[in-house]
Amino acid sequence: MGLIVQKFGGTSVANLERIREVANRALKAQQKGNQVVVVVSAMAGETNRLIKLALEITELPDLREYDALISTGENVSAALLAITINRMGGKAHSLTAYQVPIYVEDSFKDARIKKIETQKIRKLLKAGYIVIVTGFQGIDEEGNVHTLGRGGSDTSAVALSAALKADLCEIYTDVDGIYTTDPNICPEARKIEWISYEEIMEMASAGAKVLHIRSVEIAKNYGVKLAVLSSFENLPGTIVGEGGEKMEKTIVSAVTYDKNEAKITIPRVPDRPGIAAMIFKPLGEANIVVDMIVQNASEQGYTDITFTVRKEDLARAKKITEEVAKKLGGREITTDPNIAKLSIVGVGMRTASGVAAKMFDTLAKAGINIQMISTSEIKISCVIEDKFTELAVRELHSAFELAKKPSRKKQK
Ligand code: ADP
Numbered sequence: 221m222g223l224i225v226q227k228f229g230g231t232s233v234a235n236l237e238r239i240r241e242v243a244n245r246a247l248k249a250q251q252k253g254n255q256v257v258v259v260v261s262a263m264a265g266e267t268n269r270l271i272k273l274a275l276e277i278t279e280l281p282d283l284r285e286y287d288a289l290i291s292t293g294e295n296v297s298a299a300l301l302a303i304t305i306n307r308m309g310g311k312a313h314s315l316t317a318y319q320v321p322i323y324v325e326d327s328f329k330d331a332r333i334k335k336i337e338t339q340k341i342r343k344l345l346k347a348g349y350i351v352i353v354t355g356f357q358g359i360d361e362e363g364n365v366h367t368l369g370r371g372g373s374d375t376s377a378v379a380l381s382a383a384l385k386a387d388l389c390e391i392y393t394d395v396d397g398i399y400t401t402d403p404n405i406c407p408e409a410r411k412i413e414w415i416s417y418e419e420i421m422e423m424a425s426a427g428a429k430v431l432h433i434r435s436v437e438i439a440k441n442y443g444v445k446l447a448v449l450s451s452f453e454n455l456p457g458t459i460v461g462e463g464g465e466k467m468e469k470t471i472v473s474a475v476t477y478d479k480n481e482a483k484i485t486i487p488r489v490p491d492r493p494g495i496a497a498m499i500f501k502p503l504g505e506a507n508i509v510v511d512m513i514v515q516n517a518s519e520q521g522y523t524d525i526t527f528t529v530r531k532e533d534l535a536r537a538k539k540i541t542e543e544v545a546k547k548l549g550g551r552e553i554t555t556d557p558n559i560a561k562l563s564i565v566g567v568g569m570r571t572a573s574g575v576a577a578k579m580f581d582t583l584a585k586a587g588i589n590i591q592m593i594s595t596s597e598i599k600i601s602c603v604i605e606d607k608f609t610e611l612a613v614r615e616l617h618s619a620f621e622l623a624k625k626p627s628r629k630k631q632k
């Protein structure tokens with residue numbers, strides 16, 4: 221007998237029929253003798269619908285009310301699932317983050333989980349209930365609702381697994397595991413049976429939305445065993461775990477893309493100490509995550525600075541950057557939302573040479589211009605025009621021969 225946390229994403233709870241399937245899975249896991257906690261996302265499309273409503277009123281909604289609004293989709297699916305399980309003869313009890321409670325740091329739209337009280341959940345589990353918890357939400361000390369960032373229900377599930385010391389955290393979604401690239405845009409994509417925390421973390425940070433990046437960070441830090449599975453079929457999924465002898469010894473193990481970023485350029489910034497801090501400090505204070513930054517070579521004491529932010533933060537970032545640019549001499553800033561970040565990821569890149577050259581060459585041969593580049597130890601990312609995303613993903617997947625199953629070798 222163990223404790224299992226099962227997380228179901230938007231498409232897995234998209235309608236009442238899908239919710240019945242979820243109820244069946246949870247009941248089956250309980251009948252096998254497990255204690256079961258289910259974490260749910262909002263029904264497919266619901267969070268987007270709520271965001272759109274707020275943005276129809278204003279481009280810059282009050283963040284407290286924005287989070288109060290966009291967190292409600294999860295309440296609906298949690299209660300609908302509880303009603304379904306009870307109707308099917310089981311015992312279920314839904315809890316919002318406020319009721320658990322799940323405490324987060326005071327930061328709207330992208331809050332980090334600080335602490336989860338587990339007494340209420342444990343009591344309900346002991347009494348034989350399937351406990352259903354709303355994903356994506358947390359509360360601060362004052363009881364204000366915060367959201368965890370888009371895709372954040374994965375993080376709710378893993379954080380709950382860590383707090384409850386669950387034996388397994390199952391992430392049910394609309395694909396049957398983690399692939400070498402998004403199987404929805406590259407039919408050649410191959411399912412990875414086993415992946416290290418480190419690699420999936422880089423993939424998630426590079427935009428592979430199959431897992432929310434912070435969910436993997438928490439899983440790694442607390443040793444939570446993760447399985448990514450399909451809620452539509454009964455197939456073996458992907459196991460995410462600690463590195464070791466099972467590590468697939470390839471140079472590049474995945475291609476990812478992210479269409480969720482936008483580019484801002486401030487032209488002719490004085491090239492002297494303190495300017496970068498002047499630009500990026502107010503963005504940080506506004507909780508805007510800046511991803512890639514490129515500064516051009518200085519010409520006559522001036523330089524251009526280009527950086528990327530998430531599309532949803534573009535309006536706020538633009539306003540803040542315009543104010544800074546004004547202080548720097550009234551330069552017109554430019555923004556471009558039509559970009560995509562394309563990345564190749566692999567632990568083997570640490571020791572291999574020529575990987576970046578091969579990536580750039582592949583893109584050049586496909587006629588795709590690279591606008592920005594950034595690298596980490598096990599990842600190379602390029603910003604390109606977004607209309608080329610699918611083509612670029614397929615070309616890179618093929619250039620790095622990812623469809624072929626790598627041999628499994630012992631890591632030294
Ligand atoms: P959920 O609503 O269940 O959380 P998401 O849409 O957030 O589901 O994540 C699943 C999606 O992630 C898949 O439908 C797929 O398009 C996308 N995806 C991107 N990269 C990958 C990858 N490498 N492997 C599997 N899925 C991926």
Ligand code: ASP
Pocket residue numbers: 229230261262267268293355356369370371372373374
């Ligand atoms: N419903 C939220 C979103 O759409 C959280 C999630 O799906 O994980 O981003």
Ligand code: MG
Pocket residue numbers: 229371374429430431432
């Ligand atoms: Mg998701």
